[in-house]
Amino acid sequence: MTSMTHDELRELTGGYALGVLSDEERRALEAHLSTCRECTLEVRELARVAAGLAHAVPQVDPPAALRGRVLNAVRDEPARPAHSPKPAQAVRAAAPIATWLAVAASIAALALGLYTLTLRQRIETLQAQLRDVNARFERELQIARASADRANHVSVILAAADVRRIDLAGQAAAPQAAGRAYWSPSRGLIFTATNLPALAPGKQYQLWVIPPGKNPVSAGMIDLETDGRAIVLVDPSTAAQVGTVAVSVEPAGGVQQPTGDIVLAGTP
């Protein structure tokens, strides 16, 4: 179809004149007409024949009443704007379209602006969510790392050649409590406890390492788990020398030297 010959295209002139070609055929012939004078003349002549077909039918007089009906119907038509010369008419016809286009364009721009704004807000929300997720992920990663470090530290201490066990006994303030520590002078100390009583608000258990013949050294605050258990890891620098391991009740955040009741104490 794309490359029809002159003869094939010429076969279409009749259908073209009668307006019954397919769109594809019509386009092909019109393209051909722009370069072929012979076919153009033929189309023009056959169009005249086609126009004649409108008159080549038996002529019948319309009913007399039709005239009044038609003229009245047209008079009832909505009034048209007064006549103006054709070019102006064309401009006038175009003007509403231009106006409409301008309005449509401004509506489109407005819609686009709103859409952009919505998108920007959405992006900001998503970015905030992403930051939250990243922060949470970072926190959890830190916790996981700390946990892994702890586990690693625990296993290193327990596997150390110089590890020693220290049992801590519940003192008068908490007779049910019990504790145990594994201490390696070279690797550090693991402290565990059970049955530590819950504390009043503002109070916290503090772990002490007391080198022989010296003042107690804070080995950290104890975060009590729900059932009264706890575990604390102590660096070897703090636990290089251990005469006694003890736990006291202190103001939250801890103190330099023990001030409160001793609840657990034990020696290697």
Add this chain to the structure above:
Amino acid sequence: MAGAHTATYDADRATVDRMARGDTSALSDLYDRHARAIYSLAVRMLADAAEAEDVVQDVFTQAWRQATRYDAARAPVVAWLMIMTRARSLDRLRRRRSRIVATELDSSIPHPRDPEASQESLAITAEQADKLRGALGELSDVQRKAIELAYYEGLSQSDIAERLQQPLGTIKTRIRSGLLKLREALGGGAGPAVAR
């Protein structure tokens, strides 16, 4: 005769100009000159008097509305009216058939950019219409039916091929050869195109 014809076209143009200015009396002039031809074509196409009357009303309403847009360079007023008549009748036929016909109705107007196309080229006298009617009767059955189905019923070439149980290529050929024979029947006064 040709002069009388030109006079009619000029009168028609003036009438449409008056319509464009909102002069309703112009419409009755146009009606008196062309209602019969419009009604006759609609009756032929629709075979229904009541519907043909509706077409006449549709055509004059459309002519009234579009008078400002009428382009004399494209077609004489009568051709413009007949094109509208055929289009409105085909609309009704299609509604009846509920069938889409791939037809570009305006393509029956000669190429608008064709500088040699003139009003005269679409000029058909009553005498020529008679000749055309006679010549239609002398065509072969397939030629005549194919042309009639195309023009009066707006069928596509493939629909015509199906209706007449002929190959599509044959239909295309017959439509063209039939129209060429009708052109001979129209004879002289065919306008500058034929003179060349």
